Amino acid sequence: MANGLDDVVAADTVLSDVDGAGGHLTIRGHSLMELAGRWRFSQVVRLLFDGFFDDLPGDAELERAIGRARVDAFERLRPMLGQVAPLDIYSGMRAGMAMLPDGETLADALRLVAAPAVLTPALLRLGRGEEPIAPDDKADHAGDMLRMLNGSVPSPALAKGLDAYLVTVCDHGLNASTFATRVVASTLAGLTSSVLAGLGALKGPLHGGAPGPVIEMLDAIEASGDATAWLRNEIAQGRRIMGFGHRIYRVRDPRADVLKAVVRGLSARNETGSRLAFAERVEQVALEVLRIAKPHRSIQTNVEFYTALLLEAAGFPKEAFSNVFAAGRVAGWIAHAREQQATGRLIRPQSHYVGPVPDLVA
Numbered sequence: 001m002a003n004g005l006d007d008v009v010a011a012d013t014v015l016s017d018v019d020g021a022g023g024h025l026t027i028r029g030h031s032l033m034e035l036a037g038r039w040r041f042s043q044v045v046r047l048l049f050d051g052f053f054d055d056l057p058g059d060a061e062l063e064r065a066i067g068r069a070r071v072d073a074f075e076r077l078r079p080m081l082g083q084v085a086p087l088d089i090y091s092g093m094r095a096g097m098a099m100l101p102d103g104e105t106l107a108d109a110l111r112l113v114a115a116p117a118v119l120t121p122a123l124l125r126l127g128r129g130e131e132p133i134a135p136d137d138k139a140d141h142a143g144d145m146l147r148m149l150n151g152s153v154p155s156p157a158l159a160k161g162l163d164a165y166l167v168t169v170c171d172h173g174l175n176a177s178t179f180a181t182r183v184v185a186s187t188l189a190g191l192t193s194s195v196l197a198g199l200g201a202l203k204g205p206l207h208g209g210a211p212g213p214v215i216e217m218l219d220a221i222e223a224s225g226d227a228t229a230w231l232r233n234e235i236a237q238g239r240r241i242m243g244f245g246h247r248i249y250r251v252r253d254p255r256a257d258v259l260k261a262v263v264r265g266l267s268a269r270n271e272t273g274s275r276l277a278f279a280e281r282v283e284q285v286a287l288e289v290l291r292i293a294k295p296h297r298s299i300q301t302n303v304e305f306y307t308a309l310l311l312e313a314a315g316f317p318k319e320a321f322s323n324v325f326a327a328g329r330v331a332g333w334i335a336h337a338r339e340q341q342a343t344g345r346l347i348r349p350q351s352h353y354v355g356p357v358p359d360l361v362a
Contacts, residue, residue, distance in 0.1 A: 010174060010347070011182060015048060015335050018173035020248035025255065027171055036258045041141050041166040042066050045113060045331045048171060052338035053106040067137035069110035070144060073118045074135050076100065076111075081119075085126040089320045093119045094199045102190030109334045112195050116327035117141060120320055121148035142166055145327065150315050157269050161262045162314050162324075165307065168255050169325055171332030173248070177201035177208065178329075178336050185337035186347040194337040195330060208325045212318035213242040214308035218279060227285040235293045241286055243305030245297075252300040259306035263313065272313040279309055 017026040025032040028047050035044060042063035049056055057065065077096050084092040096119045100111055114135075122132035125148075133148045143159035154162075172178070181198040185191075202208035224230045234241060246253055267276040283301055290299045311321050340347075 010179065010349075011340065011343075013174070013336070013339060014051075015332065015339060016171040016173055018248050020246075021251070023249060023251035023254050025172065032168065032254055032258060036167045037160070037164040037262065039167060041163050041170070041328070041331075044167050044170055048331050048335040049106075049109065049338075052335060052342070053109065055106050063140070064137070065106075066110055066114060066141055067135070067139065067144070069107070069114035070118050070135035070141075071137045072107075073100070073111050073114045074122070074132075077115070077119060078122075078132065081122055081126060081132060085123055089120065089123055089127070089317075090203055090322050092123045093323050093326070094196065094203075096123075097192065097199065098196055100192050102192040104191055108191050112191060112334060113330055114141075116323055116330060117145040118148070120316075120323040120327065121145060124149060124317070124320060146314060154314075155269070155271065157266060158271055158314060161266055161310060164262050165259065165310055165324070166328035168258050169303070169307075169328040171329070171335070172255075175207065176204070178333060181333040182336050182340040183347045185340040186343075186345060188341065191334055191337055195333050198329070198333040199326060202322060202326055202329065208322045208329070211243075211304045211307040211311065211321040211325070214304055215312060215318045217242045218275075218282060218308075221282055222278065227282050228289060231286055231289045232293070235289065241290060241299075243283075243308065244286055244290060244301055245299040246302045249300065249302070251298065253302040255303035256301045256306055259303065259310055263306055263309045266310070266313050272309065275309060275312070279305070 015028060017024075019025070027035060027044070028050075030039075030047070039047075040059075040063065043059050045066065046056060046059055046062050056062070077099065080096065080099060084095040086092075087095060093116055097112065097115045100115060101108055118135060125132050130151075133151060135148060136144050139147065140159065140163065142163035142165075143154055146154040146159060146162060174182075177198040177200075180201040181194045184197040185194040205213070221227045221230045231241060263272055263276050266272045283305065287299075287301070307325070308318070308321065311324055312318070316324055
């Protein structure tokens with residue numbers, strides 16, 4: 001039996017390939033390095049959706065369609081924002097998205113792509129006692145998300161940085177949230193139901209809930225004044241060092257390198273302050289401490305480490321990091337849902353019963 005389904009192939013896919021040994025991520029025939037920072041998020045949405053929607057338009061029209069979808073989502077969900085605002089920010093976003101139509105059209109899909117980018121700023125602003133800001137359907141997706149959050153047009157560098165992040169996390173093989181999405185999609189439930197399954201899985205601290213604790217770790221190390229001692233103590237206590245290690249990658253997570261370059265670009269423009277320099281020192285100490293403490297394992301920096309720095313620089317509080325992760329990953333979930341539905345096969349694995357056996361009466 002494969003504990004945790006390790007090495008079990010559960011689907012054929014054209015969407016992405018995670019090469020854990022080589023440290024490469026391929027998204028529909030393109031390397032992540034080719035896409036992130038070079039392709040806009042809307043272009044990657046089109047790449048993922050290609051072949052799954054008959055009425056998929058070209059790049060320019062799709063970006064305009066995503067802008068209109070942000071407006072549509074905002075108008076549909078604005079009346080219920082006050083009801084979900086008291087929830088934690090992730091639960092509020094999930095509750096809002098649960099109210100969207102459970103359809104299968106391109107319009108339904110784009111509304112789901114737009115919803116996290118609309119709901120997250122709106123709920124954060126309500127939590128600060130501020131009014132939500134309506135979307136601008138002519139703005140680019142990442143830039144509009146930042147404008148709705150902060151109330152001003154972001155710098156081009158910051159908007160491009162967030163756009164690169166959304167591209168970086170848009171799809172990543174058959175991870176827990178994507179598998180959950182495909183299981184629900186295989187029942188022929190609608191796209192909203194399928195995406196909600198992904199949202200539920202992404203919330204967990206072993207999946208999309210991990211970047212927030214990276215900030216807590218950095219703050220704790222800074223307060224302690226001794227990174228080596230702090231990290232050694234965490235390992236001695238059996239606790240995980242956040243932002244390091246990955247279930248699949250046995251070398252450095254390629255997404256970490258992409259996001260590190262983005263954060264360095266922001267630092268050069270004084271948009272991350274001294275945070276990057278401190279984080280890079282912590283990273284090097286952590287890698288050395290982990291190498292000595294666990295010599296038989298290759299534990300490298302993962303996507304969570306530089307995700308935390310980028311989203312902090314963009315103005316998102318750590319409790320909203322998973323929301324922004326979802327804003328990128330939702331595109332991949334939708335593509336996987338459509339791909340799964342196209343196979344026409346219900347996902348129904350077997351289990352191995354290890355419980356007590358009843359006495360059988362002859």
